[in-house]
Amino acid sequence: MTLNLEPINPPIIIPPAGGPFNYTVTLGxxxxxxxxxxxxxxxxxxxxxTMGPLYVRPNIFLAPGRSIFRQLQMYVSTxxxxxxxxxxxxxxxxxxxxxxxxxxxxxxxxxxxGTAGPGQAYITISGWDKTxxxxxxxxxxxxxxxxxxxxxxxxxxEPFNPETVFHFSLxxxxxVQLLIYDLSGRLVATLLDRFMAAGAYGEAWDASQMPxxxxxxxxxxxxxxxxxxxxxxK
Numbered sequence: 686m687t688l689n690l691e692p693i694n695p696p697i698i699i700p701p702a703g704g705p706f707n708y709t710v711t712l713g714x715x716x717x718x719x720x721x722x723x724x725x726x727x728x729x730x731x732x733x734x735t736m737g738p739l740y741v742r743p744n745i746f747l748a749p750g751r752s753i754f755r756q757l758q759m760y761v762s763t764x765x766x767x768x769x770x771x772x773x774x775x776x777x778x779x780x781x782x783x784x785x786x787x788x789x790x791x792x793x794x795x796x797x798x799g800t801a802g803p804g805q806a807y808i809t810i811s812g813w814d815k816t817x818x819x820x821x822x823x824x825x826x827x828x829x830x831x832x833x834x835x836x837x838x839x840x841x842x843e844p845f846n847p848e849t850v851f852h853f854s855l856x857x858x859x860x861v862q863l864l865i866y867d868l869s870g871r872l873v874a875t876l877l878d879r880f881m882a883a884g885a886y887g888e889a890w891d892a893s894q895m896p897x898x899x900x901x902x903x904x905x906x907x908x909x910x911x912x913x914x915x916x917x918x919k
Contacts, residue, residue: 686712686713686714686715686720686722686747686776686784686785687711687713687714687715687752687785688710688711688712688713688724688774688775688776688785688787689711689787690708690709690710690772690787690788691708691709691711691789692708692791693707693708693709693756694706694707696791696792697789697790697791697792698792698794699765699791699792699794700794701795701796702763702796703760703761703762703763703764703765703839704760704841705758705759705760705761705841705850706758706759706761706791707757708756708757708759708772708789709754709755709756709757710724710753710754710756710757711752711753711754712724712747712752712753712776713752713753714747714748714749714751714752716749717749719746719747719748719749720746720747721744722745722776722777722778722784723741723742723743723745723776723777723778724741724742724745724775724776725737725738725739725740725774725775725779725780726738726739726740726772726773726774726775727739727773727775728771728808729771729772729773730766730768730770730822731766731793732766732768734822736819736822737773738780739808739810739817739819740810740813740817741779742813743779755812755813756812757812757813758810758841758842758850759808760808760809760810760811760841760850760887761793761808762806762808762809762821762852762885764806765793765806765807766793767793767794767795768792768793769790769791769792770790770792771788771789771790772788772790772791773786773787774786774787774788806820806821806822807819807821807854807885809850809852809887811850811887816850816886816888816889817887818852818884818885818886818887836856836904836906836909836911837853837854837911838852838853838902838904838911838912838913839852839913840852840902840913843915843916844915844916844917844918845892845916845917846917846918846919847891847892847919848889848890848892849889849890850888850890851887851890852885852886852887853885853886853888854885854886855881855883855884855906855908856883856908857883857906857908858880858881858882858883859881859906859907859908860878860879860880860881860906860907861877861879861881861904861905862875862877862904862906863875863902863903863904863905864902864903864905865901865902865903866901867898867899867900867901868898868899868900868901873900874892876888876890890902896917896919897918897919898916898917899915899916900916900917901914902914
């Protein structure tokens with residue numbers, strides 16, 4: 686089996702305010718027999734901590750000479766620890782056997798002053814079959830508790846065509862609506878309308894049926910409302 690993790694447009698430098706980057710994953714079977722294996726990843730932080738597994742995909746079946754290709758996106762939040770991260774991928778029988786692996790690095794630039802901020806640090810991975818968000822440990826080395834979340838909303842890529850992912854965090858459990866409006870105030874999409882637990886999330890919007898232009902994303906919760914502009918450019 687072969688595994689190739691390849692960042693697009695390296696080197697990957699995440700700005701102080703956070704942001705996304707794209708990378709590709711290629712899984713291959715170069716033997717003369719069928720392969721059944723798991724794929725998983727983990728992340729080594731600038732202070733040496735390793736968190737994972739992330740984005741586990743079990744029981745992948747490949748015929749001889751065949752491969753799977755995916756283009757994925759990782760979003761790194763504003764309050765993530767600054768420094769160099771190492772992102773690892775593995776093929777094998779999770780968690781006991783690794784038969785192929787690969788990795789790449791990316792760097793998160795610090796906010797002004799270089800100190801930890803008040804917001805929740807997290808990453809979001811999207812592009813395979815679902816979007817997953819994972820908390821990052823706080824800068825002191827302990828796990829950040831859910832009551833340190835703040836109500837936040839942003840999207841990436843921005844501008845986008847035709848899909849973007851809205852990244853948001855919820856400080857408490859409750860009913861959540863994530864709605865999209867055009868600039869005339871017309872509701873054009875309801876992405877979420879349900880009860881959700883406190884945490885960090887990502888929700889994709891496929892705007893392939895919408896005309897180019899500016900839209901408003903509105904996140905409404907019991908803790909308040911956040912509205913962000915997003916630009917669809919076709």
